Amino acid sequence: MAFLRLAALKALHGTSHTLLLLRRGRGPASAVRAFSATMSPPSRAVVHELFGPPDAVTRVTELPPVEIKENDVCVKMLAAPINPSDINRIQGNYAVKPQLPAVGGYEGVGEVHSLGSAVRGLSPGDLVIPSPPSSGTWQTYVVKEQSAWHKIVRGTPLEYAATITVNPLTALRMLEDFVDLKPGDAIVQNGATSIVGQCIVQLARIRSIHSINVIRDSALSDEVKEKLKRLGADKVYTETQLDLKKVKEFLANIPAPALGFNCIGGHSATAVLAFLGQGGTMVTYGGMSKLPVTVSTSSFIFKDLSLRGFWLQNWLGSNKAEECRVMLDHLLGLVREGKLTYEMECVPFDDFQTALDKSLGKLGGGQRKQVIIF
Numbered sequence: 478m479a480f481l482r483l484a485a486l487k488a489l490h491g492t493s494h495t496l497l498l499l500r501r502g503r504g505p506a507s508a509v510r511a512f513s514a515t516m517s518p519p520s521r522a523v524v525h526e527l528f529g530p531p532d533a534v535t536r537v538t539e540l541p542p543v544e545i546k547e548n549d550v551c552v553k554m555l556a557a558p559i560n561p562s563d564i565n566r567i568q569g570n571y572a573v574k575p576q577l578p579a580v581g582g583y584e585g586v587g588e589v590h591s592l593g594s595a596v597r598g599l600s601p602g603d604l605v606i607p608s609p610p611s612s613g614t615w616q617t618y619v620v621k622e623q624s625a626w627h628k629i630v631r632g633t634p635l636e637y638a639a640t641i642t643v644n645p646l647t648a649l650r651m652l653e654d655f656v657d658l659k660p661g662d663a664i665v666q667n668g669a670t671s672i673v674g675q676c677i678v679q680l681a682r683i684r685s686i687h688s689i690n691v692i693r694d695s696a697l698s699d700e701v702k703e704k705l706k707r708l709g710a711d712k713v714y715t716e717t718q719l720d721l722k723k724v725k726e727f728l729a730n731i732p733a734p735a736l737g738f739n740c741i742g743g744h745s746a747t748a749v750l751a752f753l754g755q756g757g758t759m760v761t762y763g764g765m766s767k768l769p770v771t772v773s774t775s776s777f778i779f780k781d782l783s784l785r786g787f788w789l790q791n792w793l794g795s796n797k798a799e800e801c802r803v804m805l806d807h808l809l810g811l812v813r814e815g816k817l818t819y820e821m822e823c824v825p826f827d828d829f830q831t832a833l834d835k836s837l838g839k840l841g842g843g844q845r846k847q848v849i850i851f
């Protein structure tokens with residue numbers, strides 16, 4: 478459906494809305510009738526027609542109405558985050574490239590606006606999230622088949638509903654899927670200020686698992702350390718604070734971690750590897766520094782380390798739709814109970830460019846996750 482809307486966008490270059498409807502085989506009278514009965518409202522969307530720097534290739538534009546077929550649900554989007562993978566998709570360097578022109582965004586939350594005639598179990602006003610997530614959430618109205626939407630409990634804070642899939646679910650899966658952790662065990666991670674990192678700290682704490690956290694150096698490092706400790710982090714170190722030859726001292730009374738998470742690469746990944754105990758596993762799920770992971774020969778030989786990778790899209794692709802929804806409800810329950818929290822900045826859609834600049838790091842590090850409010 479998003480594709481139809483975008484095909485319409487292509488057609489709109491140099492033509493009018495009426496012409497568009499005529500091109501779809503409708504005369505002006507039926508077009509008006511169809512618009513009121515089965516068409517979505519027009520949608521304001523962040524569109525890119527090329528791959529490239531997101532601040533250069535995206536623009537906010539109005540897309541024409543699309544037909545709401547009998548099994549479709551038209552959702553008025555309320556909020557959607559800017560995630561690093563959204564940036565990579567627009568840059569064209571993500572593993573899966575969207576078909577152009579494309580609307581940005583991959584997760585979000587909205588309210589049911591209108592329904593196709595065969596839709597059951599959803600009503601206007603219901604709060605829904607796209608599940609599994611899918612491209613095109615940075616727009617005011619999205620039309621997809623009913624099966625693409627998951628109804629969530631009203632009263633869930635919107636910014637959490639909008640962000641619950643990509644990052645918290647990644648944190649949950651990575652804690653579960655690689656090593657059988659028991660209470661009292663430890664994990665180590667870098668990128669601890671990211672949403673994934675903050676979720677790992679809290680989900681580990683719920684399971685009585687210690688966390689050792691590595692963050693970037695900044696003028697606000699002490700403040701950041703305190704915040705992570707309030708979330709449940711046992712230890713928080715900046716990259717330069719660590720002497721990797723003496724990690725045992727930095728572990729203090731915590732057992733050597735069996736599992737590590739890396740979303741940065743370079744020296745920061747080396748720090749994660751240094752903390753791992755004998756036979757430990759490091760899972761790489763991001764590469765924010767764009768630097769490669771290097772592993773010493775001795776750590777392979779003498780510590781028998783394992784290097785793994787995780788990609789949520791791959792996990793979701795393996796028939797996990799229902800399982801995924803159960804986990805999302807669980808995570809949203811933790812949010813409502815106050816057991817899962819992370820820092821975000823809600824930004825009106827009109828300020829999209831500033832939010833994008835912050836997400837691109839143009840205004841410096843330490844920015845909170847940008848969540849667009851439509």
Ligand SMILES: NC(=O)c1ccc[n+]([C@@H]2O[C@H](COP(=O)([O-])OP(=O)(O)OC[C@H]3O[C@@H](n4cnc5c(N)ncnc54)[C@H](OP(=O)(O)O)[C@@H]3O)[C@@H](O)[C@H]2O)c1
Binds near residue numbers: 561671766
């Ligand atoms: N594989 C998967 O399925 C999957 C799923 C979800 C997320 N991810 C990845 O997980 C990572 C975190 O995502 P998120 O949405 O949770 O992040 P986020 O909340 O948007 O935060 C960005 C994080 O990256 C750090 N960072 C930004 N630029 C950096 C640089 N040049 N060098 C070092 N650190 C840098 C930031 O540190 P400061 O706070 O110091 O600025 C912050 O910790 C990303 O790499 C994302 O692509 C992967």
